[in-house]
Amino acid sequence: MKLHVAAILVIFWLGILTVHTVKGSVGSQPMRKISCVRLSTQQLNIRSLVSYEKQQVPVEAIMFITTKGIKICVSPNQKWVKTAIKKIDRKRTTKGK
The missing domain is CATH 2.40.50.40 (OB fold (Dihydrolipoamide Acetyltransferase, E2P))
Known part of the structure; x- marks a missing residue:
């Protein structure tokens, strides 16, 4: 019985650790550069x-x-x-x- 509880706790903590690791790696990625989609037709100064x-x-x-x-x-x-x-x-x- 104690072994089952310990196994469940280990799985629970591994799940939480995995979620935090994934969130951290996605959040730490640099933002994409701004890119041109439409072009201005006016001449600039x-x-x-x-x-x-x-x-x-x-x-x-x-x-x-x-x-x-x-x-x-x-x-x-x-x-x-x-x-x-x-x-x-x-x-x-x-x-x-």
Whole structure:
């Protein structure tokens, strides 16, 4: 009888330990990055852009980040987008020197 009670308690505690371990591993995973789904069609003020990220999936896009921290997704094929990327890259290289 005592053996059954001990076995039940061991199984109970293993179950609780497993639940806490699973919750901890799921909760400790990093959040997914924000990705572009829709693209803006408006041309942005290049002077207000401080950074960008390239994206391939789910759509090919450039995510510009403004001085206020706003993220705006645009098509990478537009001429003004390529100009903005070059300007941001130049700023990065001059700051690094």
